[in-house]
Amino acid sequence: EAARVELGILLYRYGDRERARGIFDGFIDYYNTASNLSAAELTAVGRALLQLSRWNYEYAHDALLALDEAVAAGPRDHAARLAIGELFLERYDAREAAAAFGEILRQNPSHAAARLGLARVVRLEGGGDVEADLEAALATNPNLAGARTLRSRIRLMHGNREAAMEEVDKVLEVNGSDLGALGTKGAILHLSGDDAGFEAVMQQVRSLTTMPTTPLVLLAELAADHRKYGEALSFARQATEADPGSWTAWGLMGLNQVRLGQVDEGRVNLDRAFAGDPFNLWFKNTLDLLDTFVEYRVVSTLNFDLVLHESEADLLAPYMEPIAERAFAEMSRRYGEAPAGPIRVEVYPRHADFSVRTVGLVGIGALGVSFGPALAIDSPAARGRGEFNWASTLWHEIAHSFHLAVSENEVPRWFSEGLAVHEQRKGNPGWGHQPGVGFIRSLALDELRPVSELDRGFSSPRHPGEVIDSYYQASLVFEVIEERHGFPAIVEMLRAYRDGATNEEAFERALGVRLEDFDSEFEAFLNDRFAAAVQSVGGEPAGMVTPAEVLGTRDVATLEAEVARNPRRFGPRMALGNALFDEGRTAEAAEHYEVALELFPQYGGPDGAHWFLGRIRQEEGDAAAAIRHYRALLRLNESHYDARRALARVLHDSGDQAGAADALRDLAHVHPYEIEDHERVALLMEAAGDLEAAALERRAVIALDPVDRATAHYELARVLHRKGDRAAARSAVLAALEIAPNYEEALDLLLELRREEPGR
Secondary structure, eight states, X not given: OHHHHHXXXXXXXXXXXXXXXXXXXXXXXXXXXXXXXXXXXXXHHHHHHHHHTTTOTTHHHHHHHHHHHHHHTOOSSOHHHHHHHHHHHHTTOHHHHHHHHHHHHHHOTTOHHHHHHHHHHHHHHOOSOHHHHHHHHHHHOTTOHHHHHHHHHHHHHTTOHHHHHHHHHHHHHHOTTOHHHHHHHHHHHHHTTOHHHHHHHHXXXXXXXXXXXXXXXXHHHHHHHTTOHHHHHHHHHHHHHHOTTOHHHHHHHHHHHHHTTOHHHHHHHHHHHHHHOTTOHHHHHHHHHHHGGGGEEEEEOSSEEEEEETTTHHHHHHHHHHHHHHHHHHHHHHHSOOOOSOEEEEEESSHHHHHHHHHSSSOOOOSEEEOSSEEEEEOGGGSOTTSOOHHHHHHHHHHHHHHHHHHTTOOOHHHHHHHHHXXXXXXXXXXXXXXXXXXXXXXXXXXXXXXXGHHHHHHSOSSTTHHHHHHHHHHHHHHHHHHHHOHHHHHHHHHHHHTTOOHHHHHHHHHSOOHHHHHHHHHHHHHHHTHHHHHHHSSOOTTOOOHHHHHTOXXXXXXXXXXXXXXXXXXXXXXXXXXXXXXXXXXXXHHHHHHHHHHOTTOOOTTXXXXXXXXXXXXXXXXXXXXXXXXXXXXXXXXXXXXXXXXXXXXXXXXXXXXXXHHHHGGXXXXXXXXXXXXHHHHHHHHHTOHHHHHHHXXXXXXXXXXXXXXXXXXXXXXXXXXXXXXXHHHHHHHHHHHOTTOHHHHHHHHHHHHTSTTO
16 A cells, blocks of 8 residues: 555656546545554555645645554554655644654664755744754665755755755665656856756656656745745746645745745735645644734835834834934945845734744744845834844844845855945944853854855854854954955945855955965964953853853852952953942952953943943942943944943033033833833934924824823924924814813914914
């Protein structure tokens, strides 16, 4: 029976769908009439029913029941659990798939197919060590085609097309008709610009099957992996034309249309895909998200369509528009060209919705994503106060749209991510990723990847913090390039990628430098810049208590002993400073914080020395020192809400009203939901004579629905009147009087406005 299922699968894969269906249908009668089926027979039935679910999704339920029966019967070869894992993987249910593969590996850690399944789960979820699982699978079965093609795909993501081709050729040496391998080979050739080679592969595919669904779906997926969404859409469309029953192809069409901002067209195709396969989580989640779009408002600007939730559109739009348009104008000048507009910017107040928009599944940790013509970010409401700076994130994602446009979607991820962080710092010196303790430890232990391998820090992270470290490391690459070669060299590198250059070729063309030589230069740059931090953070001396123990205690005596043993260690110094601060011994704490700054001056964490020293100096009455520390912290930490408020307070108390206003104005980029903040900024701006900014803040107060709405409208009317905008002032004061008809100050202002009307 297993052989019959395999025959049916082969017939289906190579285009003889009716004959395949006849074989699979036969298993229904077999299951209904036979008794005492063995585990192997039940597995065959389950796999056949799973194939039938391609025509009728309800068979997926029956397939799972049959496979569960097979598991209960105790198969020795784990075929039933393997089929269960495949069932859930096809429907993007990573948790259930991982459970099935994990149970096989618990009983047989060397099971190659289960290792491959687990690698696919890890890749679906993001993060984790896909390479290790593939290595283990191939150690057991070097000819496992799925493992080779997946490894080829990963090599391709790393930018190593030669290694990717080597992997797929190993599959084709064993089976020259493997459609998955042929599709992957076609994608490598296509992405390499080898049109003749690509066409030859596709001709071979067409000689093997009248329904080249598998290769075309792979081409669509790999094009999307490389952010070539227009091409992904084209391949998915070809797959639906070849095989109208491929729900995966219809779904890929819809997903890529949505990525390109073609939301209405994408919904139609996703609806069709979901009707055929309603168990697909990616399709379901995306459609659920699209259903919420009725709750959003589109605010159009010169170069953007801002898609904002109705609950915060009035609040966010006036802040987002100038940030977005400034980014567009500045980058247009820097890159010498601009993306076709308008760019669609979707802003999600629920992080789960943003996750679905990005990858179709909930739970990713990113803040923003750019598809080129469309991008999505978290709203500040999606995160806790002080957790991120939406303006910085927006600038980062707009930068991606420029990089994709200039390179025609050929830019490697490491390059685009690093350059986008570099761009953030051009937007504001305090924006962008900064080094943490983990980055310095990796540098000290020589665990940072060279520039030539930085893509792997994003696509195959070795530990949870490596992606964040890679953002920062890559950004420093562009700091070095701009300092030594100028920004036009960076633009020339983008154009080199557009023309099909590899990393090595792009460096040589634009910089006249071999990549291996740049690796050496960059390593020297890192070691020089972070010499002090490496000495104080990286590598633990013999006999030292582990960092976790040092940082996990607040006992002053223990920490003092540790500092005495290791006076040049950052962690113990910070821990002792914190313990003393908690006990109110702030003068003693300050001594240790000052030393910590010498040891790791680039540290910008929310719990860094600058934050505590600012508070200590403020309490001591040393305003100048407090201001210096708060400003230093904000140059290292873009989202420290409390430090920005504290800075404004010290500046205000020192008589620097303009400085206080500037400090407070950017609070809206971190957490724009505090009415008190907007009222303070409005007063400061009005006192400084910036009535436009004061009116912006007064409108923000109204958008936040204050308890006293009448006063909020009146205060806006008053500022607008001072600004000379009598029509808008009249509308605002009438709104106040509609709420409170006897509001004396509002009545007086209305009379004054009438007296000022022409002809009176």
